[in-house]
């Protein structure tokens with residue numbers, strides 16, 4: 352595994368919403384590259400005839416009935432307790448200027 | 455004639471009106487709830503919680519697919535679409551667009567030039583995000599997660615549309631279908647049904663697509679057509695001047711009647727999809743699909759065709775009556791009443807057509823003016839059927855019937871009762887009509903002379919006089935006959 356570029360590290364930080372200093376980039380570039388190299392050892396096993404797996408439980412088609420909670424499992428107050436700021440029963444956040452692109 | 459061909463593909467999001475949300479048992483109906491009232495640790499994205507898929511939402515996704523004659527995938531799985539946005543508490547949306555549950559499909563729409571087939575690419579199931587309210591000061595935004603986790607079906611079409619009107623008609627058909635299936639309110643204004651459009655232009659004959667523009671923020675059926683027409687004109691102008699189209703997302707501004715570039719991040723999206731580890735794959739068994747097929751209600755297209763052949767309605771009237779499930783039901787309740795009254799096994803087409811006319815031309819206009827739905831109509835279908843029978847039986851004339859109908863709409867009373875109370879029964883007694891005609895002739899000697907001199911309008915005038923004196927209650931056919939006899 353070659354060392355991650357400065358740009359790749361910056362992009363990962365951005366996607367993860369982590370602020371890193373310019374001076375830290377080199378350090379993380381090395382650390383992440385080391386982790387990837389470690390995991391890359393799996394390639395040496397030369398597994399060729401196994402399908403990629405994302406589930407190991409063997410379960411399938413698990414669904415529930417379309418019914419409401421019989422009673423609330425958590426009060427609204429409890430649920431909102433972790434929010435940094437509340438206004439009119441809503442979670443107050445920084446103003447959003449970007450238009451929503453997904454959904 | 456433009457040198458460019460328009461190419462449009464549509465994406466629709468449809469909120470399913472299940473009782474509970476997609477992955478938790480929170481109440482899925484929040485129209486009358488305070489902010490964050492219908493939330494729980496799961497839909498708030500608390501650490502350590504697990505999603506539990508709502509089987510009804512999956513069934514309804516298949517049902518919608520079957521209505522579009524689509525293929526049901528042997529297996530599908532959910533995956534995580536990762537991105538940060540304040541209304542998305544888990545920082546990922548659980549969706550199923552990579553291995554979707556429903557593949558392909560098609561719908562024939564009726565345009566004035568004839569039928570046109572429009573193909574679907576696929577349908578997938580996902581969860582909706584919360585709602586953001588922006589402070590008018592611009593200082594902050596408020597997040598309400600009542601909507602977070604509502605089952606959301608996304609229907610993606612192929613780029614088969616060539617005219618903005620086709621996109622609107624398709625959307626209206628889609629609304630009818632989801633309402634017939636009873637899986638969504640299908641209300642665009644309230645956001646239960648949302649539309650995005652992809653549009654590009656290319657020179658006629660060119661195979662490759664041009665640069666496409668995505669239009670968002672379309673809030674009504676009319677806006678779909680308006681936004682696309684605006685975009686066709688805007689892009690045609692740029693291309694005619696030798697310019698280039700920028701691939702971008704634009705928002706429809708209803709007040710300005712324009713699409714405007716949306717403020718967004720410049721970099722390409724990196725959603726890092728991966729299979730949702732907390733939800734096993736879903737494999738529908740054949741019994742489930744057979745059961746859904748057998749439960750499939752008659753769909754708008756089939757109903758429209760049946761109304762034409764069984765009741766002798768025009769395509770136009772049939773399409774109005776079948777666009778809405780409740781409307782079609784209303785009409786057929788009326789037809790049944792007519793059959794009962796006339797004691798017939800076969801539908802009397804003449805009466806069925808009259809009933810349709812009363813509903814389409816008289817009732818709907820009045821309902822619209824009052825902002826009422828067919829469900830809240832003050833006049834029942836049975837009473838309109840009674841009115842048709844009273845006209846057919848000669849008790850009242852068609853003209854008087856309108857007065858009676860006004861009264862029915864105001865009061866909800868029976869037509870028979872109104873006729874009795876207001877003394878509106880048609881005068882068919884020839885003796886009575888004759889004496890009125892004599893009076894009219896006596897006071898209009900000039901008209902008699904005119905008629906004898908060959909002026910046919912004079913007859914019309916005299917009939918009008920008789921009708922006026924009887925307040926429209928004389929049987930016009932009898933009036934005509936007697937008048938002609940007396941004048942000749």
Ligand SMILES: [Zn+2]
Pocket residue numbers: 475478479480492493494495496497498603
């Ligand atoms: Zn919940």
